[in-house]
Each structure stands twice: as C-alpha cells, then as structure tokens.
Amino acid sequence: METIELLQTRRSNKKLVAPAPNKEQLAQIFQAALRAPDHGKLQPYRFVVVEQEGFTRLASLLTAAATELNLEEKHFAKVNKICSAPMIIAVVAKIDKTIAKVPAWEQMLSAGCAAYSVQLAAQDLGFDNVWITGKWVDGAELRQAFGCAENDKVVALILLGTAAERADKEPRAGKLEDFVSYL
Known part of the structure; x- marks a missing residue:
C-alpha cells in the first residue's frame, strides 16, 4: 500500500481476532515507532x-484502577472487551520536566506520534487496531506494572489483531475547509 493511501484510509477497528503481529512484525512496528518526531x-x-497470560494481569489492573478511581460501572464492563484483543501495546510517555529545551508537552506529543506510528505500521502489515485510553490509565497499580515514573503518562493502549469483520461504510472524511485556513 502506498503511504498516502494508508494515511487516507486508516481506521480504527475494535472487533479484533487472532492473529496478532509475531515477533518479527513487532520488531518492524517498533522500528517505525522509533522514527517518530x-x-x-x-x-x-x-x-x-500485553499478550497471552498478560491479559489476566491486565484485566486485574484495569479492574483495580476502575475501583481506585471510582469509575462508573460501564468501565468494569469494558475490561473483558479490552482484554479480548489478541495483543495490546501500551505506550508510555517518559516525561522529563527538567529539560528546558524540550518542554513536557513536546515530549508528550512525541510519544503520541510514536503511538500513531505503531498504528500505521501495524495497519501496513495487515493488522487492524484501535487506540484507547480511558481514565483507568491513571490507576496506581497499572502505572506501577507498566514501570511508570512519577511524571510518566500512559498515553495509549493500542489493541491489535486481525479484523473480525470489515466495516461496510467508509469512515467519515471532514470537509477540508472546516479544518484548513491560510494566513
């Protein structure tokens, strides 16, 4: 697929089944992510x-976060849906607030670009995905399990796999004039 076609047709898909990327494909995906701005x-x-046995632990961590943060019942119901994906890649922004040259917001954007690169690379390799977060990414046990330092932020849980079904309708494209202006 040509790059412009990939960028113009990429879409999220929550209905995922196996297979997920193998080790070699994961290496390609991460090499792409390391090229983020x-x-x-x-x-x-x-x-x-997160894969295989890791889903049991992730489900426990998400449930603990929902409890800790007093989230609504709908969050508890989503745990099983999230953990039914064949693979999840969590993206953690490593924020160093002591670097004056690169403010924290730029570091966060770079992590976001890396997350999007994971999505694009996976899509190019034939895997569908969806980027989710939710309030539970601030759960203390989840952050500890992901090795987060005080200023780190979990910016994405990217669910990866093969599309269980293809969407019939195309994603809505915005009118360019609603998004683009010239100075």
Whole structure:
C-alpha cells in the first residue's frame, strides 16, 4: 500500500481476532515507532506488550484502577472487551520536566506520534487496531506494572489483531475547509 493511501484510509477497528503481529512484525512496528518526531532526540516513550497470560494481569489492573478511581460501572464492563484483543501495546510517555529545551508537552506529543506510528505500521502489515485510553490509565497499580515514573503518562493502549469483520461504510472524511485556513 502506498503511504498516502494508508494515511487516507486508516481506521480504527475494535472487533479484533487472532492473529496478532509475531515477533518479527513487532520488531518492524517498533522500528517505525522509533522514527517518530523527537525534538532533542530524547525518545520520550517506551512500549509494554500485553499478550497471552498478560491479559489476566491486565484485566486485574484495569479492574483495580476502575475501583481506585471510582469509575462508573460501564468501565468494569469494558475490561473483558479490552482484554479480548489478541495483543495490546501500551505506550508510555517518559516525561522529563527538567529539560528546558524540550518542554513536557513536546515530549508528550512525541510519544503520541510514536503511538500513531505503531498504528500505521501495524495497519501496513495487515493488522487492524484501535487506540484507547480511558481514565483507568491513571490507576496506581497499572502505572506501577507498566514501570511508570512519577511524571510518566500512559498515553495509549493500542489493541491489535486481525479484523473480525470489515466495516461496510467508509469512515467519515471532514470537509477540508472546516479544518484548513491560510494566513
């Protein structure tokens, strides 16, 4: 697929089944993510792969976060849906507030770009995905399990796999004039 076609047709898909990327494909995906824009060459992000037995622990961590943060019942119901994906890649922004040259918001954006690169690379390799977060990414046990330091932020849980079904309708494209202006 040509790059422009990939960018113009990428879409989220929550209905995922096996297979997920194998080790070689994951290496390709992470190599793409490491090329995200990065002022100061900080690489202010890292990745946590959840697969197989890791889903039992992730379900427990998400449930604990929902309890800790007093989230609504709907969050508890989503745990099983999230953990039914064949693979999840968590993206953690490693924020260093002591670097004056690269403010924290730029580091966060770089981590976001790395997350999007994961999505694009996976899509190019034939895997569908969806980026979710939710309030539970601030759960203390989840943050500890993901090795988060005080200023780190879990910016994405990217669910990966093969599309269980293809969507019939195309994603809605916005009118360019609603998004683009010239100075």
